[in-house]
Amino acid sequence: MSRLIIKGPSRLEGSIKISGAKNAALAIISASLLAEGETVLENVPQIQDVMILSDILSSLGVDVCWMDEEILRLRVPEEIDHVATYYQVKRLRASNLLLGALLARKRVAEISLPGGCQIGSRPMDLHIKGLTQLGCQISIEHGYIKASRSRMRGARIYLDFPSVGATENIMIAAAVAEGQTILENVAKEPEIVDLASFLNALGAKIRGAGTDVIKITGVKRLQGTRYGIIPDRIEAGTFMVGAAITRGNILVENVIPTHIKPVSAKLQEAGVYIEENDLGIRVIGPETIKPIDVKTLPYPGFPTDMQSQMMALLALAEGTSMIMENVFENRLQLAHELKRMGAKIKVEGRTAVILGVEKLYGASVKALDLRAGAALVLAALAAEGQSEVHNLESIDRGYLNIERKLSHLGADIMRAD
Template sequence: MEDILIVKGGTPLYGSIRVSGAKNAGLVLMVAAILAEGETILDNMPRIRDVEVMTFILNELGVRTEWKDDNSLAIYSPPGRIKTKTSYELSRMLRASNLFLGALLGREKEAAISLPGGCDIGSRPMDLHLKGVQALGAEVEIEHGYIYACTKRPRGNNVYLDFPSVGATENIIMMAVKTPGNTVIENAAKEPEIVDLANFLNSMGAKIRGAGTDVIKIEGVSELKPVRYAIIPDRIEAGTFMVAGAISKGEVLVENVIPTHIYPVIAKLQEAGAVVKETESGILVKAGDKIRPVDIKTLPYPGFPTDMQSQMMAMLCLAEGTSVIVENVFENRFQIVDELKRMGADIKVEGHTAVVKGVKKLYGTKVRATDLRAGAALILAGLVAEGETVIEEAIHIFRGYENIAQKLNHLGAQITVK
């Protein structure tokens, strides 16, 4: 299994790079496809490990999947009943497996969901998901690592989320679209991936209004029809490539990107001294003369994304001055700090705050990808480190980035997959 990346540092990146479909939109759309009987085709689907695992879970439930071409995935949801229990073995590999809770309750009125896995970036409790489905009439029990839920008389209801959880918002939407009556989600997550889910379901015949705001209104329907739908571009992959251009002292045109989705990243890159321009074909990032220190606070969308925090930290290790990063979303996001320090970074962590003191250079060494975004950040650090950086446990990176080594090598990087 390809599990090691070797990055040779010192080459500025030049050229254009195309962003794949959004991992976090693609995964939830794959799950939502079971709400309609027949063949749904999802275009712009990234060929990544997480998507592969999600196809295995769908197959296990009795839903057929087939790649029509490189990035078009057909999902055939059969008429009649499908299985309603997800396996522990597959669920522990994929956080998004918890999205079957809302979709299976919407379709089959019952679900048995293995408590999910994914990256170890902190506790991502299911309490808001359960609160949401219970408000719509589900009875829930948790036993032996499984959530068992069933509903005899589902009904629309008002749900207030204590925190704008993306997963909880998605689960409630998927249950509510097939639940009689009106459902209102207050303090809903506003992420672009939520908007994409709503647009997808509406194209199937759902009645959802307000996605992208903190109040989402859903009128339940009895039937949804299969469709063909193109997934939005991955804003985190776009942000990662933008940082690659800035950190490597190069000039990179990032194509297939929706600028409004990454305004906070654009703003921080500009503050750090990079030149960022929107063009007709994408976003052009040109490195500044030096990297300036900036302060970052991660927040739910439209704030600065927690999924871009590690990549910015890697860049700020080389800033002329001291930056402060406050992580407000996931408490374990700072696992990357020890790996960057092995490369010569000067970072101190206290609670949810990291103080990054810029150094003159980073040095290649052996490091470990502790999670998906940390792995991407180590590639960025490796691009500018002196010598070779060997990234172990790179499987985390392949979970969420499609052909990342090939794409960066096209810009002049020297990355080998082993």
């Protein structure tokens, strides 16, 4: 198993270009199954999750070709397979997005229950509820989701929780369903807006993405196009915290400031200097990190995907902070690894109370999930002495060349087997 060896403390300085958004790319690549002809996607990150999904599409019969590091070409033939096996999807949560796409394209789908990070309960019930209301028949048998349909007809669908995945899955299927679909209480994340923009570029008729209600008028055919994916707001936020925790000075490039307003606001509350300019966002870490309280919520609230990185930062704050995790209950398990580095954190249920310490110290720690792994890397950059971050595969799922980018900013970091 690969690991990162990090010698701290470091001060990160320089500029960094943010890669394309992982969660937008996964949804858009899945939705590409609906397009006739050739689809070319730009600003696609060659991270592990994207590569796994590309391999799954290849196994279904899709012609998948990387034209360069960030450009992916997809050609979907008339006949493709409809089965994604356990061995293909066990490492990828976003494989569930193939359900709506395959039902729309093939009228039948058989997909193993998805894998991914074990950060809490992420059931498929909302996905199934929505697709069923469109006219699909779905059952779960022997660890597989088995689905079929004759005709898909638009419906009025209310989500009990604004699930990102369920919103995306239903949106993809409804794009080619007969009549109008009205989705209520939907997710409003920027990745939802990006998926809607992509589907519209293919010829879909979708309005309201980014609000509580999305209206979709189904069309008969979608045509391939060329489309650029938005920057990754979570990678941007991670490097912003990197500047803060190392008391560094970073210019974060290729970022959409409105997408990370919740993160910027909390960092400013903690004493971090943030300035938006024509080149990106300048982030300068403070000498003293102020304690703050953080509560995760669906967008536009503070993102759960940034909670772990914020916990690492607040471990070095001057005073007591509190984090309340309202989305994924297992995200607070990071506290146990940070305590190995000297952090003082008490977890009760979905709440973590963090008593800031003067210093963290190098230790061997394990990335329990993608964002926890990124947080441990940030903590190691600020800690005294050498740290080893194990289970690097979790980090590679969502960050492209993280050690190369951090080295460019001045970190003493290397990958080892």
